[in-house]
Amino acid sequence: MRLLVVEDAHDLASALRVGLGRAGYAVDIALTGADAVAKLAVNTYDLLVLDLNLPDVDGFALCRGVRAGSIAGPSGPELRILMLTARGELVDRVRGLDEGADDYLVKPFALAELLARARALLRRDNGGGTAVLTVGDLSLDDGRSTASRGDRELPLTRKEFAVLRYLMHRPGHVVSAEELLEHVWDENTDPFTQTVRVTVGTLRRKITGDGEPPLIETVIGRGYRLRETG
Numbered sequence: 001m002r003l004l005v006v007e008d009a010h011d012l013a014s015a016l017r018v019g020l021g022r023a024g025y026a027v028d029i030a031l032t033g034a035d036a037v038a039k040l041a042v043n044t045y046d047l048l049v050l051d052l053n054l055p056d057v058d059g060f061a062l063c064r065g066v067r068a069g070s071i072a073g074p075s076g077p078e079l080r081i082l083m084l085t086a087r088g089e090l091v092d093r094v095r096g097l098d099e100g101a102d103d104y105l106v107k108p109f110a111l112a113e114l115l116a117r118a119r120a121l122l123r124r125d126n127g128g129g130t131a132v133l134t135v136g137d138l139s140l141d142d143g144r145s146t147a148s149r150g151d152r153e154l155p156l157t158r159k160e161f162a163v164l165r166y167l168m169h170r171p172g173h174v175v176s177a178e179e180l181l182e183h184v185w186d187e188n189t190d191p192f193t194q195t196v197r198v199t200v201g202t203l204r205r206k207i208t209g210d211g212e213p214p215l216i217e218t219v220i221g222r223g224y225r226l227r228e229t230g
Contacts, residue, residue, distance in 0.1 A: 001046040001122055001166065002026040002183045006036040006062070007084070008055050016049070019111045020118070024145060024162040026186040033057030040066070041073040044182045046122055048075075049114075052085040052096070059083065060099050067100035080121040084109070119143065133168045136229050138207070138215065140168055149207055149215075159184065160203040167216065167226040176223035200224055 003025050007013040010031070017027045028043065030036035033054045040048075048066065052059030065071040066079055081103075083096045088106035096104045102124075103117050119131055119142050131143040140147040140161075147154040147164055156164065162184045167175060177196040181189065189195065204216040215227050 001162070002028070002044065002186065003047045003049060003118070004028050004030060004036065004039055004043070004045045005049045006030045006033070006054065006059070007049070007051045008032065008053070009051075016114075020115070022158070023115050024158050024165065025118075026162070026184055028187045033059075033062050036062060037065075037071050039187070040071055040075060040079075043187060044074045045079060046075075046183060047080045047082060047118055049082050049084050049118075050101075052083060052087055052092075059085065060095065063096070063099045063101055080124065082114075082117060082121060084114070116143070133165070135168050135171045135226060136215065138164075138168065138226075140165055149209065149212065152209060154206055156203070156206060159199050160206065163199055163203055164207075167224065171226050171228045174219050174222045174225045179223070 003020060005013060005016050005020070005027055007016065007029070008031050013029045013031065017029055020027045028039055028045075030039055033056045050059050050063060054062070062071070063081055063083070066081065067077050069077040081101045083101040083104045084107065085092070086107045093104050093106075102121050105114060105117060131141060133140040133142065137150045138147070142165065145161060147156055147161060163180060166180060166184055180196050180200075181191065185195065200216065204214060207216060208214045217225050217227060219225055
């Protein structure tokens, strides 16, 4: 899943990039409202983490623009928004939710809570449920960042875990390499690289193991599909 963090404090923005990245998310950073608008116009995001106190625009206005569809770009007006701010008064929290935020977290906060709230928001587009995804004999625990097939734990890299998580949210559906690049890799990735093909290939081999039926299949000319049964 790909996140845009809009935060003008460089240290906090860097810390969030590291913390969210370790949880398997692709993270882009915007230090100003203008930068956020520019990134939203061209990139597809699954979640917007939005500070309200930006140097050039009020975060409430940016939230309204996303919901109105004027600045949401390819993510659309239904983009999940988590407001992250030092404004902790009741009137601010109520206003944030009324302006269109899906959730509101007050600084200072624990990274574990931010991750839990992000997981909850991202699950809304996939039928809700818990942090544990199950497809056939595949199981992925988003909270613990672990995955297994049957009784066998899968030794996945962060990027392999992120690709598997994205595919497990869409079992039986063909997912193109371009879609994976948009949602699992950040803006610093070379769009002409073979990283998607290589990552899916190593993930497929790890899932298949020794003699097990393959679960990820290549649909020639279209992309990849996670089979719902082995």
